[in-house]
Amino acid sequence: MANRMLQFTQVQRHMPPKREVTLRRSDFGEIYDEFEPQSAAEQASRCSQCGVPFCQVHCPVHNNIPDWLMLTAEGRLQEAYEVSQATNNFPEICGRICPQDRLCEGNCVIEQAGHGTVTIGSVEKYINDTAWERGWVKPVSPPQEREQSVGIIGAGPAGLAAAEQLRAKGYKVTIYDRYDRAGGLLIYGIPSFKLEKEVVERRTRLVADAGVTFKLNFEVGRDASLPELRLRHDAVLIATGVYKARDVMLPGAGLDNVLPAMDYLTASNRKGLGDEVPAFDDGRLDAAGKDVVVIGGGDTAMDCVRTAVRQGxxxxxxxxxxxxxxxxxxxxxxxxxxxxxVDFVWLAAPEAFDGRDGVAEVRALKMRLGVADATGRQAPEVVADSGFTLPAQMVVKALGFDPEDLPTLFNCPELETTRWGTVKVAYPSLMSNLDGVFAAGDIVRGASLVVWAIRDGRDAAESIDRYIQAGAQSGTHAASA
Ligand code: FAD
Structure with a gap:
């Protein structure tokens, strides 16, 4: 077959078409359409097939990107799917929500050479959505069943990836989650205009179809302690994410309608899933008709502003x-x-929230960037006499998340944490200071990315397998004896 690759000098970079802004603003559907098959093949053919593929090096799960691009360019889509899913449990999810501009695409050699990166994320989404449509995606099926069981706390991407990998090795796997649905932040944090919920739900159904048991509405700490789970299972994985919202200690911060981001986003996601949400229906968590101010500059803040636009x-x-x-x-x-x-007010910070029954306006100050700190990042400083006000009947605080106090919550004071409250693990095993208790995802890294949670889940599954097999040979690990 003639070489179809290295077409980046002839073929311009194109993303799949974005939906019209007026349409996007009025619903919660994803904003990018799917590639047409011909466009996907053309865009994939722009890859320069580097000897040292920096896209792959900078991908946390080391996706074999050049190979699946080549297979797509050659129309060998099922093989492209096989290569893509070999390193990633949820490739079509990563195709949608990875910050590719900072990972694979940001390190694409033709991007560095000024031709515009290969649209890696969109091709990944195309390959794997096609695989779902054509019925190629099947539950894992272990070659042999094993006696031993693993308990996983948390059904976010870290827990789900670990569950699938462990099930593929034949372990009995139970996932405990305090929410009523599996998916963690994929289901209740990230809005559906980035990641439609059916895309998450079909994945969690697949994990269940592989034989993983889900115990939902099960809060570890309330319904069982960590020591109790250790008695039930041969190994336990903590994959609980980070949920303690950072707060602003400012006058008026306690006013009604000054809201934590996760309350706001969860309500919106639940409405989209068809749930009854009284605090939304009575208007408190609904932005319709309001002047909304969102505080923060991370992905959560971006999701809040764009949700508010769609709510009217x-x-x-x-x-x-x-x-x-x-x-x-x-x-x-x-x-x-x-x-x-959305209107961005750069270099500005809140000073106070004013209002009587609820917030009515935000008092803010202008900032400038001062000298760089030890990390090299310039620290913001207040500009004197720069106060201004913004009308606001709703303020959303999106300032990041810290870990909850797991040793107390889990009734397990001996579980060691770092000074940031994340679970302290040994590398590369990801085992905590407690024998047979592992941890993965945001609860180890602090607030991070879905793709890193998947990587950790996969690594933890490998370690848990080694740990259980070593115990089986030496006759220890009594849980399933
Ligand atoms: P989580 O996804 O948080 O899942 C943890 C699970 O543990 C939850 O289901 C929770 O209910 C459960 N749990 C917690 N405590 C208990 C307990 N005591 N008992 C039982 N269950 C418990 N990343 C990206 O890559 N791209 C994005 O676009 C992106 N957007 C984001 C938008 C928002 C609003 C937020 C908040 C985060 C975003 N992230 C994004 C980050 C990403 O979602 C997380 O890094 C990732 O979900 C972490 O996975 P995890 O499995 O460690 O934890």
């Missing part, structure tokens, strides 16, 4: 204390938010 807010402003170049959120998401009508 009168105005939506994002207040961030640094400038555009220094914000942690993805630049692509900022551009999407701007297109949808």
């Amino acid at each position: 807010a009168r105005s939506v402003k994002c207040l961030y204390r640094r400038n555009r170049a220094n914000m942690p959120g993805s630049q692509r998401e900022v551009a999407n938010a701007e297109e949808e009508g």
